[in-house]
Amino acid sequence: MPIDHISPKIFVSAEKWIAVLPILCLCTSIIFQNAKVASRTPTPPLTPTSGKIPGFSSDASLALVGLRGSGKSTLAIMAASALKKKVINVDVAFQSATGSSSSNFKQVHGNAECQRRQAEVLQEILQQNPTGSIIVCPWMDRNVQILLRQFTATNPVIHVLRDVDAIQGHLKLTDKTKVRNLMKMSNLFYRSCTNLEFFNVSEVREKNVEQYEIGGRGSTANAPYLALKQAERHFLKFLSLIYPTGTIPFFESAFPLASIAPEDRNFTYCLSLLIEDILSGNEKLQDSIVGVDAVQIFVNDLSATRDPIGGFNNLTNRITEATGIVRRSTMLPILLHIKLPEVPNNSIVRLYLDLLSHSLALAPEMLTVDLRLDQSDLSKVISSKSRSKIVGSYFISTDFQSWDSPSWVSWYQKACQLGCDMVRLVRVATTMDDNFVISRFKSKISSLQTKIPLIAYNSGYLGRHSTCFNQTLTLVASSPVTQIQDMGHPFPYITAKEATNALYASFVYDAMKLYVFGANVGYSMSPAMHNAALSSCGIPHHYAPYSSGSLKGVEHLIYDTHFGGASIGLPFKVEITTLTKYLSPHARAIGAANTLIPIRQLKSDGTIPTGSALFAGINRAGPVLALYGENTDWIGIRACIRRGLSPANAVRPTTWGLIIGAGGMARAAVYATLQVGIKNIAIYNRTMENAEKLVFHFQKLLKEGEQNLFTDNQEIRFHIFTSLDEPWLSDQRYPSIIISCIPTHPIGNTPSPEFKLPDAWMANQTGGVIIELGYKTLNTPLLKQARDGASRGWVAMDGLDLLPEQGCAQFELFTGRRAPRRVMRREILENYRDEYGKSHLEELQHRLQSTVEQDS
């Protein structure tokens, strides 16, 4: 039943702010009497901003505001190199404009004059820097608010929040209640002059960091220089969602599924988590997200909100924090779902609309809106969004109308008319038959002219069948539901693994055969890694090693009806390109492939489908019509660079990369280095001729500018070293990204090169990342050198880091499902045996403990 009649006529209620003012002024004056930190006269906040988020241009300046201690300056520095913008700190600008700090100025000239000058300084900065800058502003008075508020019309103004302990520690206040009150008050102020909000999750310093420091193991696991890496990744992810796509090339993921939205793929799952569980830390996110494609943050307590003002403030903070926590732990898209009670009153509807508006400021990838609301209210929300996708949603536990009823089509059409990006219609199943009736509804929808992706299934225990066969973003639970609970509740009854099992058990998909091909792959760790990943997701494929002296010897496997794909090892990475009908642009540029994918559906013109269509016929047996080749080695190397490079070494135009070797893997390494935006590449190789061939290959590629493989092809500089006695290039920065592509173990009669860098080349002041691609020996002289340099900022990465990264990209191509990254990383570490067959489990413990799920 539509509830238009109870919808509010004002979108954000001004009364709420007026009502809260007396409390606010009281609490601020108490705080200000007791704390030196904020010894200015409190000014009441303006009403919140309209909630509308404009589209920003890539070069638009960014303002960061928030309490002292929220981490604005650190975030600004991280964002500066990624966004190629300069940082302007208003405190520093004030000092240079007036010759004294704000606090000294205030003592001499009084508060009012200080505030007037601050506003003048800020106004000038904002006027003169609409683009190219990151403006850090901790000030908080009315004039500042007015200026920032105007800035929100064209630029991102981000309110940075942090947990109470971190703010308390920074402000050195002993009374937590005072800090809480200060935070409450500042939230109201900042929400009146910002259009975006970011929760800066505090780093948890791991227990065994000390061990790392003492033992000097220096791997990425706990490297102190990477302590802020997660914060950097989290903030850059947020920025990548508010600026146009492609604004931060270093940050864009190169993994195959990253660029295909879940709604454009088949059978995608959305893990539903209660906000309480996220905030209490009860949810083991890292384990729960295996095999899912998105995470839903479920806010279900609106009906319990008796006091809409207090409820609003409390809920906004909770939603902000929960979004921060989820985004910090996973790169999966977030779907924010605030449940409007089934019978809401006016004030709850208003609260709901205000919360939607607030939610958009968090830049969730997706946000649900309740389709029962008044058209004009929904339109307001939808027109306020920037890049968030809106999911029009309808679920009423007491609405038992059959799927044949026209009302379901009406809900769908309403969502289309409103401009929603997707529709989610869920109905409690009362009989098994409901699971079959829904297919008639789905066919009706597919015959409509206007179409947006549809999520539709029956909920409840009896609805599990249709839940499993829903194609898009099916809600799933983190662990199996064993009890038959209240039928009406909206929680999912199946896990992603159970749903995946059902697809194979019912012959929607077939169990496929996967391989690693190579001359000698008996030692390969890929089978253990891929099989662990497959079984954790509930996929019944099997991955096996197959050694062969020639590619001819594997042809019978490649053209088998159940062939699902293969990893290609040495020495076939170049030769395999003669078998493939189509190579990805990356594989073509590198001239080698390490992944082979069977194609069973061609386009009408006989070519191979691309984008999401490439995955359309996946996991289904049948004749192989063509082969597709990809190179995931470069994706893995790029991922290692991104994981191992500390924020202090963010890529700049002056950054140098050093590649050791000039063979096939060196090509993938140069390609990966170019892809992260490095403009200066040195090659060390004893044979000049081979190094020149490598450089020539890339110079030609860059000149041709083929298919826009690189963001800017123009100013790439190469340099070749053939001797380690040569000095590093004068007046150039020392390398901060070093990738060794030479063998780490003896091959036949050739002993391992025991390569070591000249100390003089490792003089970069903030260290960098050293990646050794081989993994047969973990304690190579180069890795030891990197570990010994840990206190100077060097981070060591090796083949045990690379193998899972390139394997994760392959897993996505083999299965069309996101790789369970942590499972794959752990499996490699647990299974590792060195060239003498010895396990190094104890030595690898610290790496095992810190494996995370994140995309790289």
Ligand SMILES: O=C1C[C@@](O)(C(=O)O)C[C@@H](O)[C@@H]1O
């Ligand atoms: O180089 C390698 C190693 C590998 O061939 C293996 O044997 O595990 C698997 C390939 O995907 C990868 O490119």
